[in-house]
Amino acid sequence: MVYTRQNQSSLTAAQKKRFVSALLAVKRKGQYDEFVRMHVAFYVGDGDGGQRVAHMAPTFLPWHRQFLLEFEGALQRVDPGVSVPYWDWTVDRSPTSSLWGEGFLGGNGRRSDRRVMTGPFAYGNGHWPIKEGVTEGEFLTRDFGRPHDPIELPTKDELAWAMRDSLYDSAPWNSTSSHGFRNKVEGWTSGVGNGKFRNHNQVHRWVGGHMLGAGSVNDPVFWFNHAFVDLLWSRWHRKYANSAPYLPAGGTTGAGRVVTLDEPMPPWKVKPSSMIEHGHLYRYA
Template sequence: MKQIYRILILLCFAHSLSAQSIRKNYQEMTNYEKTALVNAFYELRNGPDLFNDLAVFHSQYFNFDNTIDPTRLDLHFNLPDEAEREIFLAWHRRQMFEMEQAVQNINPKISLAFWNTTNDQALNSALWDENFMGSFNTNWDLRRRLGHDGPLPTPSEVSVLYGISNFFQFSNEFERRNVHRGAHVWTGGAMPTPLSPRDPIFYFHHVYADFIWYNWEEIHHNSAYITTSMLRYDGTYVFNGQTLPLVNPNDITDTRSLGVFYGSDGLAKLNNYIVSNTYRPEEIFYYQYRIEVGNNFIIPEGANCRIESVNEIKLLPGFVADSGSKFVASIDVATTQQRPQNKVRAKNPYNYDENINTAIIWEEDNKDDTPIIIDSYPNPFSDKITIKLNKNTNCTVAVYNMMGGVIREEAFHNTNTIIINKLYGLSPGFYVISVVDADGKILLAKRVIKM
């Protein structure tokens, strides 16, 4: 018999707006979640059109020839030559968050989901059902061509990505190759063009891309950027009368910084997170299957959080709900099989934009990407960092703080061993080390910790 776990501690509500999300494979969504998400997508096209705004922005800043104007920033294909401009994974993570927040403004119980393109490749997949993603093709005039220009990626191609230990090499391979490219070209229509965010499936695909980055970071723990702000999320862009915040990509390399967790294979683990109610007056974490909450999941005084599952919730050691917080854990029986009524799904084709006819050129980098870094250690460090190379080289090494300021810069000539000494004076915390060869190519960019 299903049980309802409910803990109510002093009813004290936060008055600020809070990120919350358990993202999952769309195949693990309830009928309620699927219909509610589709309804929200349709509603977002009415009034201020976030789909169109994100698509136009993505198109306008997609990719420039930076040899013509090196000051003009863009979103794609900046590696391996321009690591100081690279924001591909972090920008799309923040884009997914912006869309998810808009969806949750309509229905706080739902979240974005992902399409696992390595094992869900059928033309008659439930993904394309007319009650799910299928209706958008006709109603929004997306002109998909499912399967005509594949292929979709294989599980082994994802495994290859997980085996790359250098973050920038991982990001470069991810962006250019089939794990990212495959869904764009296989879907067709808007997807293989700079206007790809017109298609709701773009968000299912890029949530999966974000899930892959999340898994990679759990393995390697060294995602780090040189730039400290991003296009659109630079503190100047206004949408629907609100200025979007300044976002440092280094601040969102952990999805928990955005209140985002991933559930997969019937399990969602919520840990190392402090409920803040930054974006919403109640943080709701919803998952159809087992939710485990513990290991420093903290609900402080004045915070408000709800954990809801259709099947099971387990509170583990390390879970803390402080006095003066509000916490509810419950089994959802009301919406288990419920499918809310479909809202009117009127035709709403996009206005013509010439970029809908511009196919993305999936640039090959045409560089020798043979890894030159053998190892860098120790991490954490106390007074020095040693970097071993597999051949003698001329290079410049820089140490940056997390604000992007240069702490130390030193040139090395014809050596395969780099030692950065006298770092004992640095304050404890996070730093980024960068190794650049004589041609200006980034060989290493790695986050390190000063003890």
């Protein structure tokens, strides 16, 4: 049965409660930390050895689509009526947006140590200890806008810059690719400082705290960001229906460091070619 992913801003109080309850149940079972470990394990950068699939590679979009589906499946085994909401960060740009409400994701971290003090994922409530990728203790941290090094959320114009590129990706298939929707929506550029980051990456930087780096899954807002990126890929694919939906289609791609269209993406046996269409599984409201 096809289900719907909604804009988080349109959720009712009851829907938010169901989502949070399912999320906390997945955490209690120990499954949530498995998703954190997986993301850490497959966060391989340009300068690292081995194959790149989760980031800085063409598979950024199909890999995270499958990752979202795996997580959504865990939620739906708890509550079949739950799906992952998306966060349109070009619209909901304020620390006071409903996304950060006491009954949903909670708010910013406190100034002294960035510890989140409100909402169901605050450490003081006892339901969300950070166990994987720990750098600052067991509590969830956020640092909205990084006041010591200010950064804003992406604008509609910055997103449009990515959406205008009709090419999916280009050599050298990493964070330095100057052409292609994938790298522009992932958000790597040749800029310096915070100017280097756009779109998806810029969101991670703006939230700060645990959203920085491979352990970003520790913050539940990770899924909201990636659901919106997944929606953007869906819109891009419809807009450029005559373009190649995924590149590289085949051939040699740097000693096997990049997955081509019909090669399996670890840790699954899923190929990028099987992830291009999602209408048989879910849709976006």
